[in-house]
Amino acid sequence: MTDVHRWGPANAVTAVRALLTVVLAVLVVRSASPTLVTALAAVALATDAVDGRVARRTGTVSGFGARFDMETDAALLLVLSGYVARDLGLWVLAIGLARYVFVAAKLPLPWLRGQAPYRAWCKWVAAIQGIALLVAASGLLPDRVATAALLGALALLTESFAHEAWDLWRTRQPHRSVPRVAALTGLLSVLVVWAVLVAPTSIGTLSPAAFLRIPLEGLVLIGLVLVLPPRLATWVVGAAGVVLGVLTLLKVLDIGISVAFARPFDLIGDPVYAGAGISFLRDALGTPNAYTVSALAILLMAGVLVLVPYAVDRAARFTRRHRPVAGRVVLVLALVWAVGAVAGVRVGAGERLAAATDVHLAAHHVELVRANLRERAELSRAIAVDRYADVPGSRLLRALRGKDVLLVFVESYGKVALDGLPTSPQLRDSVDGYSRRLDRAGFGSRSGWLTSPTFGAMSWFAHSTLQSGLWIDNQSTYDLLIQRDRLTLSSAFLKAGWRSVGVIPADTEPWPEGVDFYRWQHLWDSTNMSYEGPRFGYGRMPDQFALHAFDDLELDRPGRGPLMAEIDLESSHNPWVPLPRMIDPADLGDGSAFDGMQDEGPQREETWRSADLVKAAYVRSLQYSLDALTSFVEQNQDDDLVVITLGDHWPVTTVSGTTGGHAVPISVIARDPKVLRAIDGWHWDHGLRPTDAAPEWRMDSFRDRFLGAFSG
Incomplete structure (x- = not known):
């Protein structure tokens, strides 16, 4: 592969496919006819077989061209899977999202960022995904046949990514952070931790202004990281990451429940609704979509429990590497927090500048659990006291005989x-x-x-x-x-x-x-x-x-x-x-x-x-x-x-x-x-x-x- 910087005819062909992908996305949103979508998708897929040959014939093979081709293919598969998912179930989106999930996994897993050995089979698997989605979108096959074909294609795609991940694991090298990349990911981690700390717990209070608040928990955590011995600080950061991950998951559940039922998540009562919730989703969305939504919800919860502790750890490492600056920033923010708390300063639509959202969240849910237990005790007493329990049947409801x-x-x-x-x-x-x-x-x-x-x-x-x-x-x-x-x-x-x-x-x-x-x-x-x-x-x-x-x-x-x-x-x-x-x-x-x-x-x-x-x-x-x-x-x-x-x-x-x-x-x-x-x-x-x-x-x-x- 040569490092060619000029545009070249191969990239022009790929650009045509990218433009067709944008047009297809618009048509999918507007629920265009299957005939039109299928025709344009067929043309777009055909160009995928052309640009590589043109690049090799004209000697314009380049790293940029290969990446441009790959990302355009991924976008096209995502659009097509979204179109087919409307009829065959949300699970079809797994085909279009697979590459993006794999790329996202590279953030917490540095060994995935290497270069896997070339496998021609990967190109064939990608082509099979496009063909299977095209046939399913056309409506030419019965739904059961189309579903079987897509399941087969998804199985091949899963094997392909798993094989690539295994190759990268076998050939992994000790990870060395590039200073700029380390600084960028560290700063992003600080912002992520800040965001999850100040994020509201109900959909009604979710607004950009809510994220302009100063989280007390974050100031305390960074202060401990800066003053504690490194080994002890590592243990504190690990424990804080786990706690913050659990509290963030609780926030997500609070927001989800508030969207549907205008109340917070019930730690005691709500988990038992899982089976009833899946049953309701089957009735409302169909069985494939119900299980797809359930799987996505489980992945979201697992992702929160993994990524939040990872972000806390990266943020702690970033602040330790920049101890002098971090110390001054924390001191200034602590003073602003104190003044805001005393003066009752508010931002946006009434949110307090001095925030302690996670402390309040934990306290609120502890009180909800205690109240729930009290209600059970009070209910037991109330059941035993019933003025009508011993009234003879001959005296009950006499006016309705x-x-x-x-x-x-x-x-x-x-x-x-x-x-x-x-x-x-x-x-x-x-x-x-x-x-x-x-x-x-x-x-x-x-x-x-x-x-x-x-x-x-x-x-x-x-x-x-x-x-x-x-x-x-x-x-x-x-x-x-x-x-x-x-x-x-x-x-x-x-x-x-x-x-x-x-x-x-x-x-x-x-x-x-x-x-x-x-x-x-x-x-x-x-x-x-x-x-x-x-x-x-x-x-x-x-x-x-x-x-x-x-x-x-x-x-x-x-x-x-x-x-x-x-x-x-x-x-x-x-x-x-x-x-x-x-x-x-x-x-x-x-x-x-x-x-x-x-x-x-x-x-x-x-x-x-x-x-x-x-x-x-x-x-x-x-x-x-x-x-x-x-x-x-x-x-x-x-x-x-x-x-x-x-x-x-x-x-x-x-x-x-x-x-x-x-x-x-x-x-x-x-x-x-x-x-x-x-x-x-x-x-x-x-x-x-x-x-x-x-x-x-x-x-x-x-x-x-x-x-x-x-x-x-």
């Missing part, structure tokens, strides 16, 4: 839907229309507000809180509750002589807690409701079908007695698209009438590109769920039907914002005026839409108020 009572949860139905979104006026009009329809059918309704114990997800906290009359806002207290014997609304009805059932269409596996804790005599779910239609987003079946099936399976059962059921409506569950349409009840059958609807209207990929589109889709899903419930009540012209319907929590922060609330609407619907007169003392509003003046109670207070109103 002979009536069918349905407790209907509408997923993610929060106050924000009625008051806080651009499309809230449409939902308010719809809810008022549903109220008028019920009035015409002879049903009255009263509505108020409840404060949910959860936000964004974890519906089971709200369900158990309402049913048990105890405040359940974390997994630890939930796990404790369901292991105990507590009178729930369902078991109170069972005790008083009602048949008690649960209807949870989203469940796909046995759920023993339904029998053991809620005391349901039967659980209806996706395995036994005979639905044969398509899925819509998260929901296993449309709400209209779930209510219709419940009508057939329970309400129309000959010779039955009074019934109490909890019914969970899922069509308003994230991601809110695609959405079914209401159809004639006579056409519902086994649900096949919904075939094709899942491809109509906005889809998840399109909708979730815009927060405004997501908010609009969320409101439309609530309109559908409430319409299905209203139609169900209209069709059951039954004087003995009582429906309690409520939301379980607000939707995720994409819709609600990071300062979302917890108020959810609740309504009691009945045709018998005596039922509504029994709750006159609650001072709820008429209709299905509570006003701001309507009372708001904590959700755990509802059980006792309800039992008190109807038990006499």
